[in-house]
Amino acid sequence: MTIAVIGGGPAGLMAAGLAAEAGASVTLFEKNPKVGRKLAITGKGRCNVTNNCDVQTVLANVPVNPRFLYSALGRFSPADAMAFFEKLGVPLKTERGGRVFPVSDKAIDVVDALFFWVKRAGVTIVNEPVEDILTRDGRVTGVFAGNHDHKADRVILATGGASYPLTGSTGDGYRFAKALGHTIVPPRPSLVPLVEDGTACQSLMGLSLRNVAITVLENDKTIYQDFGEMLFTHFGLSGPLILSASAHMRHFGSKNYRIEIDLKPALDEKTLDKRVLGDFEKHKNSDFVNALGELLPRKLIPAVIEAAGIDPRVKVHSITKAERASLVRVLKHFPIRISGARPIAEAIVTTGGVSVKQVDPKTMASKITPGLYFAGEILDVDAYTGGFNLQIAWATGRLAGLSAAQEDV
């Protein structure tokens, strides 16, 4: 059995290594000079390999088409992924929220371990972009790369999504799959910075907030809450908290979104009001704009005052109870209206891709083109942050590799 794997990312590497171990003659085509370029920058260079949780929890973190992944994850769970990497010589550790990282904190260790493993398994790596998938009578016969036809009984398409294109994930696979008759659910950004509807963030550009809570409202209804770190930018909001939140905001254009930032999540409104009263007492003869220095970062004070609708030059002792209540409300619900997401190139993952209706979940084989298999982010599945996207790449890559290597499928 000869197999061509297109794409040397996590899914393609996993598929190639396992297919070769199962006895197939495997060639992996990667258009970059090295495999795993995106993998090497995952988790801020630390690689959040998987999440130390059960399969049900992984599925709960997949907002689109989780049922499609049932078989793949059932056969290769996070525990299996952890055992796999430990066996490859990458010791792992589990951090907050079940996030699993290499003990070394180096993503490159994961890339190297996979690279040497596929080489040991006998995979031939060709550093050329695949330009086309070859077929005869609707069945795959190989790939076209480096000005040559490369014959193969089976082709595994693992070219990733369309985010961070400089890493090589430029969406080529969508084109190949579409040409063979597959439906491509329009690729859109997920885990992506958000664009503000307005200009409040501009004046706060560069300000990073730690230990804040956010609430995402869709048409005024709460759909998500989280706690952590975020950043104001010239276009809107970014940072880990915001990227995670963006994955829940899937209807820009048809629904309205607002993010409310709780700037003092450790204090309930009553306690916060007492704290504000204390600060007011200390600064009772100052202008209001000078009374919030102990409560807020300097840059944030004018924006909070404006949102509370209070004159910044009024003396603190003349602030009314209603105005104080308005200030407390803004501190707990600082509002930013969101108009949309940044472009897909800036997204951590792509949502959309090859329709899973046309892929057999038990084998990752195309239901349309005999001999073609899919793995990883090219499929119309994506997950929230926490190591779940890589877990999907490992599990679908493994299933595609093992299925493609079987003679009788």
Ligand SMILES: Cc1cc2nc3c(=O)[nH]c(=O)nc-3n(C[C@H](O)[C@H](O)[C@H](O)COP(=O)(O)OP(=O)(O)OC[C@H]3O[C@@H](n4cnc5c(N)ncnc54)[C@H](O)[C@@H]3O)c2cc1C
């Ligand atoms: C900055 C960043 C951080 C991330 N951190 C995490 C994290 O910590 N944990 C997590 O779970 N997920 C993380 N992700 C998401 C995760 O990296 C992806 O979901 C995962 O890499 C998808 O794997 P893949 O193999 O499907 O595709 P990719 O990793 O995109 O690999 C596809 C490969 O195919 C190659 N290719 C494309 N077209 C061709 C062609 N025509 N011919 C030959 N080769 C081709 C590309 O060069 C690329 O190497 C992160 C993503 C980004 C951008």
